[in-house]
Amino acid sequence: MTNSRHVVLARRPQGHPVPTDFDVRARALPALPEGRLLVQVLYATANPGSRNRLSGQASYARGMELGETMEGPAVGRVVESRNPDFHAGDLVAGPFGWAEHVQVSGRGLRRLPPDTPSISAWAGILSIPGLTGYFGVRDVGAAKAGETVLISSAAGPVGATAGQVARLMGCRVIGIASGADKLRWLREVAGLDMVVDRAGAGTADELAARIAAVAPDGVDIYFDNVGGPTLDAAIAHLRPKGRIVVSGQISDYNTPPEARYGTRRVYDFIGKRLRMEGMVVFDFADRFEEATTAMTTWIRDGRLAFKEHIEEGLDTLPGLFCAQLRGEIFGRALARLAP
Amino acid sequence: MTNSRHVVLARRPQGHPVPTDFDVRARALPALPEGRLLVQVLYATANPGSRNRLSGQASYARGMELGETMEGPAVGRVVESRNPDFHAGDLVAGPFGWAEHVQVSGRGLRRLPPDTPSISAWAGILSIPGLTGYFGVRDVGAAKAGETVLISSAAGPVGATAGQVARLMGCRVIGIASGADKLRWLREVAGLDMVVDRAGAGTADELAARIAAVAPDGVDIYFDNVGGPTLDAAIAHLRPKGRIVVSGQISDYNTPPEARYGTRRVYDFIGKRLRMEGMVVFDFADRFEEATTAMTTWIRDGRLAFKEHIEEGLDTLPGLFCAQLRGEIFGRALARLAP
Numbered sequence: 001m002t003n004s005r006h007v008v009l010a011r012r013p014q015g016h017p018v019p020t021d022f023d024v025r026a027r028a029l030p031a032l033p034e035g036r037l038l039v040q041v042l043y044a045t046a047n048p049g050s051r052n053r054l055s056g057q058a059s060y061a062r063g064m065e066l067g068e069t070m071e072g073p074a075v076g077r078v079v080e081s082r083n084p085d086f087h088a089g090d091l092v093a094g095p096f097g098w099a100e101h102v103q104v105s106g107r108g109l110r111r112l113p114p115d116t117p118s119i120s121a122w123a124g125i126l127s128i129p130g131l132t133g134y135f136g137v138r139d140v141g142a143a144k145a146g147e148t149v150l151i152s153s154a155a156g157p158v159g160a161t162a163g164q165v166a167r168l169m170g171c172r173v174i175g176i177a178s179g180a181d182k183l184r185w186l187r188e189v190a191g192l193d194m195v196v197d198r199a200g201a202g203t204a205d206e207l208a209a210r211i212a213a214v215a216p217d218g219v220d221i222y223f224d225n226v227g228g229p230t231l232d233a234a235i236a237h238l239r240p241k242g243r244i245v246v247s248g249q250i251s252d253y254n255t256p257p258e259a260r261y262g263t264r265r266v267y268d269f270i271g272k273r274l275r276m277e278g279m280v281v282f283d284f285a286d287r288f289e290e291a292t293t294a295m296t297t298w299i300r301d302g303r304l305a306f307k308e309h310i311e312e313g314l315d316t317l318p319g320l321f322c323a324q325l326r327g328e329i330f331g332r333a334l335a336r337l338a339p
Numbered sequence: 340m341t342n343s344r345h346v347v348l349a350r351r352p353q354g355h356p357v358p359t360d361f362d363v364r365a366r367a368l369p370a371l372p373e374g375r376l377l378v379q380v381l382y383a384t385a386n387p388g389s390r391n392r393l394s395g396q397a398s399y400a401r402g403m404e405l406g407e408t409m410e411g412p413a414v415g416r417v418v419e420s421r422n423p424d425f426h427a428g429d430l431v432a433g434p435f436g437w438a439e440h441v442q443v444s445g446r447g448l449r450r451l452p453p454d455t456p457s458i459s460a461w462a463g464i465l466s467i468p469g470l471t472g473y474f475g476v477r478d479v480g481a482a483k484a485g486e487t488v489l490i491s492s493a494a495g496p497v498g499a500t501a502g503q504v505a506r507l508m509g510c511r512v513i514g515i516a517s518g519a520d521k522l523r524w525l526r527e528v529a530g531l532d533m534v535v536d537r538a539g540a541g542t543a544d545e546l547a548a549r550i551a552a553v554a555p556d557g558v559d560i561y562f563d564n565v566g567g568p569t570l571d572a573a574i575a576h577l578r579p580k581g582r583i584v585v586s587g588q589i590s591d592y593n594t595p596p597e598a599r600y601g602t603r604r605v606y607d608f609i610g611k612r613l614r615m616e617g618m619v620v621f622d623f624a625d626r627f628e629e630a631t632t633a634m635t636t637w638i639r640d641g642r643l644a645f646k647e648h649i650e651e652g653l654d655t656l657p658g659l660f661c662a663q664l665r666g667e668i669f670g671r672a673l674a675r676l677a678p
Contacts, residue, residue, distance in 0.1 A: 052610075205597075227605055246608040257603065258544075265600040266566055269585040269617030276615045278608030 002029045002038065002079075004098035005314055006069045013054055017325060022055070022070065022318040029103060036103050037086050039076035041096050043123040044314070046321035047072040047332035048250060070098040070317070073127040075112070075119055077338075093122040098317050100337050110288065117300045124332035125299070125306040126292045132247055132281040133161030133223075138169070140279045141221045141245045144200055145170030146216060150234055153225035154192065155182035157306065158247055161295075162223045163192050164304050171221075174214055176207075176230065189305045200325045204229035204264075208236045218242070226315040228261045235265040235274065244276035250325070261279045282333050307331035341368045341377065341418075344409045345438035346655055352393050356664060360393070361409065361657040367441060375442050376425050378415035380435050382462040383653070383658035385672035386411040387589060409437040409656070412466040414451070414458055416677075430586070432461040437656050439676050449627065456639045463671035464494050464638070464645040465631045471620040472500030472562075473630045479618045480560045480584045484509030487554060489573055492564035493531065494521035495525055496645065496671040497586055500634075501562045502531050503643050510560075513553055515546075515569065521669055528644045532633065543568035543603075547575045557581070565598045566590045574604040583615035589664070646670035 003026060010023040011069035032038050050071055053064045064071070078086050083106045086092070091112035096102045112122055124130060136158075137143050149166040153159045154175025163173045163186070175186045178199040186192045194214040201207040211219075211233055220242055222234035227249030235244070252260040268274060284291075298304035310332040311320055317335050324333045342365060349362040356571055389410055391431050392403045403410070413435035417425050422445045425431070430451035434439045453462055463469060475497075476482050488505040491513025492498045502512045502525070513527045517538040525531045533553040540546040551560075559581055561573035566588030574583070591599040607613060623630075637643035648670040650659055655674050663672045 085521065167662065231605065246605060249606045249609065252606050257606070260603045260606055260607045262601055262603040264597065264599045266570065266585060266601045266615075267588045267591050267596070267599055269615065270588065270619065271616050271617070273619055273622065275617075276605075278610070278612050278614075280609065280612060 001031070003027075004029055004099060004101035006097070007314060007317055008067050008069055008249060009054060009064050010066065012209070013064070016052065017054065017322050019186075019318040019322055022321075024315055029101060032080055032082050032103060034082050035105060036082040037078050037083055037106055037208070039092060039094075039096060039102050039104060040079045041074050041076040041102065042339075043075045043098055043120045043310075043334045044096070044098050044317060044337055045072045045123045045127075046317055046324050046329075046335070047128065048152050048248070048325060049128065050321075051325060070321075071095060072097050075122045076102070091116075091119060091122075093127060098314065100314055110292070112294070114154050117296060120308055120310065120334055120336075121299065121306060123334055124308060125161055125304070126282055126295060129157035129332065130161040130295060130306070131284065131288060131291050133158045133163075134165050134295065135281060135284040135287070136223055136245045136247050136279055137162045137166045137221070139284065140224060140277050143169055143171050143221055143244050146172075147220035148172045148174065148218070149221045149223060150174045150176070150211065150215065150219040150237070151223040151225070152176045152198075152230050152234070153248070153250065154195070155186055155190075155307070155330060156225060159223065159225050160190055160306065161304070162247075164190055164298075166221075167191060168298065168303060174211070174219065176211075178327070182196045185253075185307060185330075189307075198230070202229075204232035204236070207233040211237050221245065223247060225250060231263050232265050235263060237266050238268075238272060238274055240272045242274050244274065246276060246278040307310060308334055310334045310336055312336055340370070341440050342366075343368055343438060345436070345654055346653060347406050347408055348393060348403050349405065349671035351405070356390065356393065356661050358657040358661055361660075365653060368440060371419055371421050371442060373421050374444060376387060376417050376422050377419040377443055378431060378435060378441050378443060379418045379434075380413050380439055380441065380676045381402055381417040381678075382414045382459045382649075382673045383435070383437050383656060383676055384411045384462045384466075385656055385663050385668075385674070386467065387587070387664055388467065389660075390664060410434060411436050412462050414461045415441070426627075430455075430458060430461075432466060437653065439653055449631075452635070456635060459647055459649065459673055459675075460638065460645060462673055463641070463647060464500055464530035465634060467620055468496035468671065469500040469634060469645070470623065470627060470630050471618070472497045472502075472624070473504050473634065474620060474623045475562055475584045475586050476501045476505045476560070478623065479616050480562060480582050481508050481635050482508055482560055485511075486559035487511045487513065487557070488560045488562060489513045489550065489554065489558040489576070490562040490564070491515045491533070491537075491569050491573070492587070492589065493534070494525055494529075494646070494669060495564060498562065498564050498644070499525070499529055499645065503529055503637075505560075506530060506532070507637065507642060511538070513550070513558065517549075517666070524646060524669075528646075530644075537569070541568075546572040550576050560584065562586060564589060570602050571604050574602060577611060577613055579611045581611060581613050583613065585615060585617040608648075647673055649673045649675055651675055
């Protein structure tokens with residue numbers, strides 16, 4: 001029998017989640033049933049998109065129950081297999097959540113290629129956030145070479161992928177982020193054309209002035225990970241026929257619907273013929289392999305950078321998740337559960 | 340020489356326009372230059388879309404100058420022509436504005452077919468508002484047979500056209516309007532499937548409850564003429580992959596950008612993969628004839644109804660325009676300037 005620890009939702013967060021909203025528990029896993037695999041998780045993620053499911057009123061996924069194991073994309077190694085499609089030693093990516101070991105059917109798992117340039121990337125840039133950036137820029141935003149693309153939370157895993165994919169498509173890319181470290185990384189490592197410092201620009205007008213300074217002719221696409229006044233500043237600077245990709249609204253995750261900011265600028269949609277579209281990356285599931293193949297090549301060639309923040313052990317996940325929602329983590333927030 | 344009266348913008352409106360923001364003036368038109376036509380205006384319009392240009396900060400059209408003749412679509416008869424393409428007696432539709440006679444080049448004018456079922460319709464349902472409804476539902480909203488379409492300000496000329504075109508395309512149509520007269524007209528004359536009374540439903544939640552009562556399974560398309568809390572109520576009831584056509588935001592026309600309502604519900608765009616798109620009907624100018632041909636046939640066959648509010652004489656236009664922006668006019672607001 002395998003003893004395994006996991007983290008459950010112990011309490012519904014009141015506003016910003018705190019580590020005591022979660023509990024670490026242990027259990028002995030039963031003997032592996034026919035058709036299933038035992039996976040040892042190598043990297044678990046503190047995934048900001050999971051915030052939404054903690055309140056019991058989810059948007060596209062169902063709300064989580066109290067006592068349920070926290071969800072999240074992860075990478076693991078098959079330890080034992082009673083499914084002929086998998087063998088001990090295989091590396092797999094899947095929604096294993098915050099657990100040291102899981103028993104799964106194998107359905108929906110992605111198998112890591114043996115020559116993958118990074119294992120942890122399959123819980124980050126080659127998983128939900130990177131795929132969201134890839135399909136968001138290419139398909140939802142329909143970016144074309146020569147266009148200007150503005151991205152909020154540009155140093156986060158979604159934004160950084162979106163920005164670099166847009167550059168590889170021939171776009172001019174402007175990243176919005178807070179703080180010297182992130183801005184330097186965006187310029188020097190991710191190679192964005194321009195950056196805008198969000199820090200200290202409290203209102204939409206202040207931020208709009210900073211965007212205008214680097215993009216006096218406006219932008220064609222705004223890839224939105226944050227919402228709030230940043231969205232209004234971006235709409236003010238969209239060119240006619242501009243598009244908004246709504247990937248995330250992290251500024252409104254902790255807010256009940258009636259108190260959310262949304263946007264003041266629907267009126268602008270008429271004169272500028274703007275288009276705003278929301279996305280869920282699972283709608284592109286049948287093209288994930290196209291994306292991971294392209295991105296793996298770019299990573300190997302040094303044309304697609306990614307930043308990770310890795311802590312050690314399962315117990316770090318609640319604190320990492322909360323810090324990450326407060327914007328304190330730079331890079332995809334991962335916990336390494338096994339070597 | 341022809342003596343002609345016209346109405347100019349005398350003062351920039353402070354909030355809601357009032358009749359004293361306008362002045363009636365008279366002038367003697369010069370001898371008709373070579374290449375131009377003299378048109379006697381038969382029907383001038385109090386066009387709500389013109390509101391936006393009065394403040395000097397327009398959205399897609401330039402702001403009007405003080406002393407400039409008020410704009411607006413109109414229908415007239417050619418009185419004299421020094422352009423070989425037109426002859427005295429021709430009926431033409433064009434942006435003649437609030438004037439009894441105009442001299443124009445003929446460029447961009449639409450010629451009324453001799454057998455047109457209505458002359459005044461060319462300043463209404465066969466002009467900007469009707470064309471906006473037609474292309475908004477068909478092209479921007481991409482309505483498909485069997486879908487449910489929700490329309491605000493449904494008894495107005497844009498909304499009433501959008502609703503009836505959607506029905507002719509095989510959609511189920513729900514109209515939002517205020518007051519028994521309009522609701523009865525929508526059901527009995529325009530033939531909508533369901534109506535929702537906006538009157539007395541002050542908040543988005545109250546209105547959302549009324550929409551839910553007639554569309555418990557949600558709606559696929561929301562055609563928005565008004566904005567404000569009505570937009571939020573509609574977003575709350577959109578189905579996955581729902582579309583919002585932003586045709587007008589009349590609730591925000593008199594409000595400066597920072598005080599506008601917009602929407603609180605951008606977050607909903609993610610989970611439901613919503614798409615919101617603004618439109619300006621002039622983008623479809625090369626297909627206007629397709630639309631007027633189809634709509635003329637439907638009018639003649641009794642399948643497309645339209646409601647007009649007609650007053651007599653140029654002097655009625657300022658008062659009609661202001662009343663119309665206060666929502667007090669039922670039907671396309673026209674002044675008849677000549678028999």
